[in-house]
Amino acid sequence: MDAERKKGLLAEKRRGLKEMRSLREFIRGSVVVLKRPCSYRGCKRCQAGLKHPGLYHTVSKAGKTQTTYLGSALAPRCREQGEAYKRLLVPYG
Numbered sequence: 001m002d003a004e005r006k007k008g009l010l011a012e013k014r015r016g017l018k019e020m021r022s023l024r025e026f027i028r029g030s031v032v033v034l035k036r037p038c039s040y041r042g043c044k045r046c047q048a049g050l051k052h053p054g055l056y057h058t059v060s061k062a063g064k065t066q067t068t069y070l071g072s073a074l075a076p077r078c079r080e081q082g083e084a085y086k087r088l089l090v091p092y093g
């Protein structure tokens with residue numbers, strides 16, 4: 001590898017690290033609304049097939065989808081972190 005190419009790659013690495021620091025927080029995956037049944041046996045919503053909509057974070061790990069309940073309090077921050085992660089994947093122009 002010639003010196004000029006090495007210098008270019010190091011500059012690119014520095015830009016990448018700077019951008020990662022500026023984003024501060026990022027998370028892989030998506031924020032989604034899932035309708036899930038509750039554990040209450042006599043629940044009329046579940047018996048009617050309506051279930052309970054809620055905000056969840058889903059992420060694929062080793063081919064399996066991991067689902068974590070967020071609720072309305074955590075969902076906006078998680079959504080921002082997900083968008084920050086996607087920005088990380090955009091190659092530098």
Ligand SMILES: [Zn+2]
Nearest residue numbers: 038043045046
């Ligand atoms: Zn229910």
